[in-house]
Amino acid sequence: MRWLFQKDLLILRRSRLLVGILIVYPIAIALLIGLAISRSPGKPKVAIVDETPPGQTIAVGSEHVLVSRYAEQLFSQVQPVSVPAREQAIADIESGRVLAAVVIPRDIAALVSSGVSQGSVEVLYNGNALEQSLVRSQLNSALAQANLGFSEQLQRAAAQAIGVLLQGGNLGILGGPPNMVGLDQIPAELRALIARQPHGADRSTLERIEAFASFAAQNLGLSRSVLSTVGQPIRVKSTLIQGRRTPLNTFAVVVAVSVSLMFVCVLLAAGGVALEREEHVLARLARGLVTREGLLAQKLLLAACAAFALALAMLAGIGAFVSLDASRVGQWLVALAFGALAFAALGVAIGALAREVRAASLLAFLLSLPLAFLALVPSGSVARGLYDAIGVISFAFPFKAALQALDAAVNGASPGLGVSVAHLLGLTALFGALARVGLRRLD
Amino acid sequence: MSSPAPLISVKGLTKRFGQREALRDVGFDVRSGELVAIVGPNGAGKTTLLSILAGVLQASAGTVSGSGSGRAAGWAPQQPAVYLKLSVFENLRLFARLERLADPQAAVERMLDQTGLRARAHERVERLSGGNRQRLNVALGLIADPPVLALDEPTSALDPGQRERVWEFVGALARAGTAVLFSTHHLGEVRRHASRAIVLADGELLFDGAPAQLVAAAGGEGDFESAFVAFLKARGH
Numbered sequence: 001m002r003w004l005f006q007k008d009l010l011i012l013r014r015s016r017l018l019v020g021i022l023i024v025y026p027i028a029i030a031l032l033i034g035l036a037i038s039r040s041p042g043k044p045k046v047a048i049v050d051e052t053p054p055g056q057t058i059a060v061g062s063e064h065v066l067v068s069r070y071a072e073q074l075f076s077q078v079q080p081v082s083v084p085a086r087e088q089a090i091a092d093i094e095s096g097r098v099l100a101a102v103v104i105p106r107d108i109a110a111l112v113s114s115g116v117s118q119g120s121v122e123v124l125y126n127g128n129a130l131e132q133s134l135v136r137s138q139l140n141s142a143l144a145q146a147n148l149g150f151s152e153q154l155q156r157a158a159a160q161a162i163g164v165l166l167q168g169g170n171l172g173i174l175g176g177p178p179n180m181v182g183l184d185q186i187p188a189e190l191r192a193l194i195a196r197q198p199h200g201a202d203r204s205t206l207e208r209i210e211a212f213a214s215f216a217a218q219n220l221g222l223s224r225s226v227l228s229t230v231g232q233p234i235r236v237k238s239t240l241i242q243g244r245r246t247p248l249n250t251f252a253v254v255v256a257v258s259v260s261l262m263f264v265c266v267l268l269a270a271g272g273v274a275l276e277r278e279e280h281v282l283a284r285l286a287r288g289l290v291t292r293e294g295l296l297a298q299k300l301l302l303a304a305c306a307a308f309a310l311a312l313a314m315l316a317g318i319g320a321f322v323s324l325d326a327s328r329v330g331q332w333l334v335a336l337a338f339g340a341l342a343f344a345a346l347g348v349a350i351g352a353l354a355r356e357v358r359a360a361s362l363l364a365f366l367l368s369l370p371l372a373f374l375a376l377v378p379s380g381s382v383a384r385g386l387y388d389a390i391g392v393i394s395f396a397f398p399f400k401a402a403l404q405a406l407d408a409a410v411n412g413a414s415p416g417l418g419v420s421v422a423h424l425l426g427l428t429a430l431f432g433a434l435a436r437v438g439l440r441r442l443d
Numbered sequence: 444m445s446s447p448a449p450l451i452s453v454k455g456l457t458k459r460f461g462q463r464e465a466l467r468d469v470g471f472d473v474r475s476g477e478l479v480a481i482v483g484p485n486g487a488g489k490t491t492l493l494s495i496l497a498g499v500l501q502a503s504a505g506t507v508s509g510s511g512s513g514r515a516a517g518w519a520p521q522q523p524a525v526y527l528k529l530s531v532f533e534n535l536r537l538f539a540r541l542e543r544l545a546d547p548q549a550a551v552e553r554m555l556d557q558t559g560l561r562a563r564a565h566e567r568v569e570r571l572s573g574g575n576r577q578r579l580n581v582a583l584g585l586i587a588d589p590p591v592l593a594l595d596e597p598t599s600a601l602d603p604g605q606r607e608r609v610w611e612f613v614g615a616l617a618r619a620g621t622a623v624l625f626s627t628h629h630l631g632e633v634r635r636h637a638s639r640a641i642v643l644a645d646g647e648l649l650f651d652g653a654p655a656q657l658v659a660a661a662g663g664e665g666d667f668e669s670a671f672v673a674f675l676k677a678r679g680h
Contacts, residue, residue: 003540011528014567280524283499284583288514289541 001298004290008272008302018271023310026263029369030256030314044138046078047089047101058112058154065150065157067109073149074102077142086124093126100125100135102143112154155227162224166217184221187214253318254410258403259372261311261336262343266364269303269347273435274360282439292439296348296432303347304340311336315410324410331409331417339402342424345431346398352438368399375400398427449474450511450591450622451496457504458491458646465491467646468505473591473624478617480637480654481626482671484680487643489626490521493593496624511591511622517584521595523576524583527569531560531579534568535586542587554582558612574605578612585616592616594625598632610636634667642671644680 012019050071057064074080081098083089089101101124108119121143125135168182181189190210197203276282276295286292315324315332347364354360375394379387394400405420407413449472458466466488473479481489494500496507497518507513525534535554539547555561558578568576577597584592594613598606606629614636617623627633633640634654642650642657650657654667661670661677 003537007526007529007533007537010533011526014528279526280520280522281526283494283520284518284524284538285541287498287518289538 001290001294004295004298005302008298011275022264022267026260027314029263030259035252043077043079044099044135044142045081045097046074046139046142047081047083047092047098048074048078049083049086049089049101049103051086051106052104052108053106056109058109065153067104069153070108070146070150071104073146074142076149077145078139089124093124099127099131100139102139159224159227162220162227166220166224183213183217186210187217249322250324250411251407251413253315253322253324254403254406255376256318257311257314257336258339258399258406260314261307261339261402262368262372262399264307264310265303265340265343266347266350266368267361268306269299269344270351270354270360270364271357272299272303273348273351273439274354274357278356286439292436296352296435296439299348299351300341300344300432304337304344307343308336308340311340325412328409328412332406334421335402335405335409335417338421338424338428339398339405342398342402342427342431345428345435348435349431349438352435367397371397371399375403395423396427398424398431401427447474449509451507451509451516452512453496453505453507455505456492456495456502456507458488458495458500459503465646466495466502466643469643469646469648470505471641471648471651473509473511473622475590475620475622476617477622478613478636478638479622479624480633480640481624481643482628482630482633482640483643483649484675486645488646489643490595491646492643493518493595493624493626496591497593511589515589515591517587517589517592519577519581519584519592519594519597521599523568523580525568525576525579528567530565530567531555531571531575532564534579535582538583538586544587550586550588554586557585557615558582559608572605574601574608577601577605577609581609581612585621589621591622591624594623596626596628598627598629606632630668630671631666642674644675644678649678649680650674 048071050068052067054068056067058067081092083092083101086101086103089098089103092098093101103122103124105120105122108121111117112119123139123143125132125139127135164180164182166182166184168180168185187210190206190213194203194206194210197206273296276285282295285295290298312332315336318324319326346367350363350367351360354363371394374390377387377390381387382390401420401423404413404415405417405424408415408417408420451473453472454470456466456469457464469488469492481492483489491500495502496512497516498513499518526537529537532551532555535551536547539550542550544550555564558581560575560578560582563571563575568579571579577600581592581594581597584594592613597613598609601609610632613623613625617638625637637654639652640650640654640657641648650660652660657674658665658667658670661674665673
């Protein structure tokens with residue numbers, strides 16, 4: 001087997017273009033996938049047309065909130081481009097300078113202040129179906145955030161107005177009477193007055209007024225608390241059921257490394273086995289020079305070792321930029337080794353069945369890429385039946401198990417490393433057996 | 444005086460691929476120094492027979508015995524079974540090592556001399572002509588110095604000059620005592636080089652004897668090719 005290793009390394013050394021593609025292509029694909037996963041979409045560039053007069057406010061009781069605050073909230077959610085008029089915004093969208101435009105109409109303050117109808121803003125956008133979907137989802141999110149921020153300011157103003165009513169005093173509000181009595185103080189003062197009144201009609205009237213004042217003060221106090229829950233009635237508290245919380249960037253590293261491991265392993269192993277048949281050497285070898293099992297094991301080990309080294313180098317290299325827990329290196333090695341074995345077993349099976357290098361390489365690509373994407377489909381993002389089918393496919397091929405093993409090794413994610421390694425071992429045996437069946441014929 | 448023991452003895456050999464019978468009850472012996480041509484129309488079973496003799500395929504029934512059968516036989520398939528990215532020398536050295544020869548280097552040197560490939564020893568096979576690839580293919584079959592060599596259409600893709608060089612080489616092997624079995628469609632080569640011809644058709648052995656006997660069996664008229672065609676026609680093929 002030693003001589004076959006030596007021969008294959010020599011052939012690889014003389015196939016520089018192939019080796020270069022084998023290394024560069026998976027790394028490029030891996031980095032693209034990694035970047036796509038780890039980077040959240042940037043803020044959309046949006047034109048904002050604020051038609052409201054400068055300094056216009058929305059009145060909330062005795063409090064006032066500047067309408068420009070809404071625009072400020074919106075500015076923080078998008079990459080804003082202020083434009084003076086709606087026509088200019090439309091021109092900017094059509095020229096592609098901005099993705100969309102938001103028009104804040106002149107009457108928004110009056111509508112919100114009226115308390116009977118909602119204010120509204122107008123969203124303008126363009127583009128094909130994909131761009132429209134992107135704009136809608138990004139702007140809906142930005143507008144929701146801006147609405148939330150603005151409503152918090154309105155709530156604060158309303159709460160302040162209620163506070164004035166309840167507490168009274170010298171509040172320095174324009175138009176407010178000095179040393180104003182608060183609703184909270186009225187019941188106590190009325191009770192003192194009632195105590196000094198003789199029984200009779202006046203005292204009864206005062207007692208009824210005092211009961212109403214107490215009731216009003218209590219309920220107004222309660223409404224202040226209620227206000228704070230109206231803006232965001234439900235707060236989210238999230239709990240991870242198993243494993244550690246995995247940061248998106250370290251998961252992206254795991255995906256990138258797994259993709260590279262898969263491509264190098266599967267392509268090398270498939271190509272290696274198919275080459276023996278394509279060059280008609282398989283029958284010569286199998287006459288007793290090497291057993292078929294030995295030949296498969298040699299190809300499997302060669303591909304697994306090469307991919308293991310590449311993936312480990314990648315992990316170490318990325319580790320220089322992304323914070324990875326170096327104390328888990330032992331587990332990285334285990335995950336990479338068993339992942340490489342399973343991928344290489346898949347590769348030798350493809351090589352044994354495909355019979356020629358080009359067909360084997362094509363099959364390896366056609367199989368590997370969709371497997372990687374299927375393994376990344378999150379539950380709930382597709383119909384239940386389809387997700388179950390994806391689950392079965394992902395279980396039958398090594399990508400998901402290798403991804404889980406590496407995620408467990410790098411991030412301590414669930415399921416644990418042991419479960420994934422056992423799964424990978426099973427797949428190695430399965431695809432190894434399939435490869436042996438594929439090598440039954442020598443021609 | 445009794446003839447030497449056969450290096451290969453074939454008895455009742457049958458090979459089936461599913462329902463199809465590629466060889467049916469074939470039997471013959473091969474002795475040292477013989478140059479045996481296996482001829483027949485396409486699909487006659489020539490490649491199957493040589494593959495079984497060389498231990499590449501298993502027979503469905505019958506036996507192949509003798510000190511030169513199976514793994515002990517050298518084998519050169521129709522398509523050169525060589526690594527194109529390796530040089531002549533590297534191919535020879537690899538198979539000498541895989542054969543676990545006591546002195547791989549000496550075997551490589553011997554084959555380079557015998558095949559006349561020494562000048563091309565360090566050239567990659569992908570840059571060699573078809574004739575030189577075929578010589579290397581034969582050399583790999585001979586690397587372990589086998590008593591029997593099975594050659595499957597060794598000259599099929601070669602020009603006349605290259606064919607002549609291969610026959611000079613094979614003839615020298617036979618003169619040195621190696622039993623050589625070869626399949627071919629070039630019937631002129633059978634007449635000129637073979638000491639014996641085995642005719643197969645539809646998996647059946649129809650003739651086993653000297654080429655001149657085949658001509659005689661066909662009526663003794665014309666050249667070997669005409670006699671061969673007439674012989675097959677007379678037997679319904």
